[in-house]
Amino acid sequence: MKSEPVRINRFYTTLKWLVAAGVLAWLFHQSDKDRLLAAMASARLEIYLPLAVFFVVLWFLIESQNLAFLFNMFGHNVTFREMRFIRGASYMLMIINYNLGLGAIAWYLKRRNGISLSRAGSVMFFYYFVESVGITFFAMIGCLPIYHGSPSVYGKIIGIAFLMFATYIILFFMVRLLPDIGMFTHFRKNTLLGTFYEATFSGYFKLSGLRALYFASFVFFFHFGLRSFGVHVPLLSLVGLVPIIFFIGNIPVTPFGIGTIQAAMLFFFKGYGPEENILSFSVVYSATLLFLRAPIGLLYMRETNTHLSDIRSLEAEA
Secondary structure (H helix, E strand, C coil): CCCCCHHHHHHHHHHHHHHHHHHHHHHHHCCHHHHHHHHHCCCCHHHHHHHHHHHHHHHHHHHHHHHHHHHHHCCCCCCCCHHHHHHHHHHHHHCCCCCHHHHHHHHHHHHHCCHHHHHHHHHHHHHHCCCCCCHHHHHHHHHHHHHHHCHHHHHHHHHHHHHHHHHHHHHHHHHCCCCCCCCCCHHHHCCCHHHHCCHHHHHHHHHHHHHHHHHHHHHHHHHHHHHHHCCCCCCCHHHHHHHHHHHCCCCCCCCCEEEEEEEHHHHHHHCCCCCHHHHHHHHHHHHHHHHHHHHHHHHHHHHHHCCCHHHHHHHHHC
């Protein structure tokens, strides 16, 4: 009999896929079907597909290096090679069950390196915090040069991004500066926040720089990838828009941001090309991430000797 957490996890996974399907159905309903098919047929896939393969592999290597740096920063000896195996295997788990894939890195580190789930969870929480700070910062700074294009839209984005960025920074310093007395002792001893006390400012900025390179690679991919679908977005505009699309795609209402990413691209890129071309690119982009990551996931699941029973074990612990 499945445990209650497992049933709840599967319920939310199913619900997210239904939301994604609903959003995509609505977007397709709003589009001109003939123009959409024409946009798909005219796409320069001979340019896009090699570009996508190159960048998917590059993103995998960058993420693996970033995660290896992260865990070494907190005193855990994890090599780049080990992290490639762990990150690669997590790709497949995310396809099988998106929610499980998010916790797969911590689970693999427990199994392979003896790092407790709570400790690995704290390190990954710090990682996602740094990434969130970076996304809001680049969204804020990147929208300044294109503010004049749509002041009502970009002004709101800059304001929201600034508030979020400031909130993250204030919370970071509040956590670090809490005195170890009275009620504050509980927060200082919280396992999830342990890495926030251990992190050095130099380590924080180094990790931020590594994540900035990761984001920059997406800007270049979007710049050239969109062109192969007849959508020409200036590189400078993408510096501000890509982080916003990242942020919207990371909202946990659909798996992999499917549906929300397509809606975000249609909204922000609508002035740079036909909507059918933008929708075509956005759908192919999401499919690219799924289908090109799958072989990486299968390879490393085999190399890490992960079986169906292991996935069930992870699901039970999640």
